[in-house]
Amino acid sequence: MTVQKRMTLADLGLFTGAPQHEHFCRMKDLLDTCEMTPSANPYPWPRGEMTPLPETYDYDGASRRTREFLAGTDTAALLVLVDGVIRHESYFLTGGPDVQWLSASVAKSFVSALVGIAVEEGHITSIDEPISSYVPVQPGSAYDGVSIKDVLQMSSGARWNEDYNDPASDIFQLNAATAGIGGTLDDFVARMVRESEPGTVCRYNSGETQILGALLARATNRSVADYMDEKLCEPLGMTSAGYWLVDPAGREVTFAGLNLTARDFARLGELYRNEGVWQGRQIVPAQWVRDSVTVTAPHLRPGRPLVGGQQADGVGYGYQWWLMAGDRGEFSAVGVYNQFIYVDPVSRTTIVKLSASREYGTSLDEATSGELETIAFLRTIAQQGH
Template sequence: MSQSKAEPRRYVPRGEDFLLLSPTWQAYAYRNVDSMFATRSIARGPHAFPLVRAAEIAPEYEVGEERYGVDDYIHRANVAGLLVLQGDKIRLERYGLGLEEHLRWSSMSMIKSLTSTLVGVALRDGAIASLEDAVSHYLPALRGSAYDTVSVRDLITMSSGMDWNEDYTDRNSHVNRYSKSLGDKVPGGVLELMRSVHSLHTPGTQFLYNTGDTYVLGALLSSATGQTLADYMSSKIWARFGMEFDAFYTLESEGGQEIGGSRAGMALRDFGRFGLFLLRDSVIGSQSILPENWLDDAGSRIFAVDPSTNSCGADGYGYSWWIDPDGSMVAAGFAGQTLYVNRKADIVIVTLSCQPQPPFAASYDIDIKAERFAFKDAVLGSLRSAG
């Protein structure tokens, strides 16, 4: 029996373990998502939107009776990438845990907010007629399921009413069955899972976080526009606004549907540029590519939420955006990924992290949520003082 030669090979964790990784493997996996899952490129354009390197800020914050600085925050909150923009000016940029300027880091669920923005683009284009349209109108694969009574608006506000289990520690939960299907690259596997989910509440009446719903939203966008999600993102925002690097959506299977709600890969500064695109009210050149008042609606508290029940301490939820207590829009993802967009103050803060997860988090005695709020307030204070 012949054997292959012992060539050097790189180990990557199994895709089905992506939400259950130990701190030892988190940073490696989060910057190598394209080695774990099938992907499709979001192509950049010929020119990058220029960001100006302005005077660096040095925010200091207090937690308990201790005072900390930027390096402390990076160390204590397990930060891999940190970016602060004031308009188009870079006021702070840091890297750690193996992340580099050109590397793409996993968005986790931050991509939900970016994908939801494309719904507004599709409305403006006329590809989606109304947010009140039934999901199954655009997705024949879900006809005859509980999604017949769910509207696009219900999807985008996490109020589909589905009896979905988002418990990351339960291997049999919906979200981990979804994750296993993606890791196994099963064609049509996620939509088959979504067809099996039953209704729990009347659609549009209650908020319940549901990663599967944003997969459905991405599939709906592809069906409505007749384009892959990656190509639509590229042609409408990524290339036109001037992102610096190619990004990627992960796919459910080789050559299959993009995952609209998790684990896309993007470089730190391009997360920041997306925030800047929103600060500029979605205007590219002289044209706004979102409907009038879209961002006001997307950033409104459509549902009130308990800040203790989410990782970013939000007290509201809009169009797949968390709403910070100060009224800012926040795209948030598993293990500490955040894109904070303060349109009133013209400020964007991006944080890419590796926060330990259960059961490993039990031995980590830092309140990272309190840390994030204290650091955010220090950044805002530093920028106000600097003028």
């Protein structure tokens, strides 16, 4: 089903400081979407003894108050699972257990899982193949002859500026393409320009995930939403409908357009915490999960990836997953405006934080993105009592 469009992403005033919590909770009512149905065999999360959040956490050499952080980042949902059991669940602002929230780039990690499934099913022969063997691109353009693996690792060599503080940046142009401005999303990625040798620089690039969405659609001969409905929503027991934003041609906005409830977002974290196994069934190949959350090359190590021209302190990159420095094996799906699916395998914890942090992108500073501080906060929750 497609919902009639009433506005575009550009109309939301993203990265201007404008409050967004009234938008992110109802994107299906504002923009064109396609719907994924709840599972025929829904799996409600078991609930255990509720654990209070820590009153404080340490960041940047100082103790900070949890309550102030949650308010300051316009938090809408905070869900904590330990061993697959809900141990904390809070909602604020326009959030709620039945609210489908905009994932932003958390969507990228779902796309990665679907690519892994498509490889296992033989729709994609190998991720060492050029992505241009499946997706038509202009000769000599960024994705012509580049391996699917390099695209998964944000290492295609494409020229890109993911600067949310620059209205002329590539990410703003990609957002415009979601409304058909300058062509479709497929048109946009087909003509992107190469800048560096593939497999040498990890440059965070939402265009990479958009062409992975086109890869999925062409390799499976199905829409991304249809494929995800069967391969993730149904077997993971999702209890609510899900929605993908789509462009005027009907292509899913795979770099940022997935909308789910906090409880359903958590299913991907738990699936990956358990190496792709759900209720005894292998949903995503175990080796794919391990490869997805492991640094496999020097340019992917913590501190090496580039975001908006700056190095990403303390985090490395896998197959569309962020990898935390340290020896705990933590990994996270991360989206603008402070969206997180964070997993700490050591404490067996999965945490979902959905937000509408209004200052996000108004500068290049960590103080406005809050991502490193969020990691410190989530780590404190995961490690309390351990």
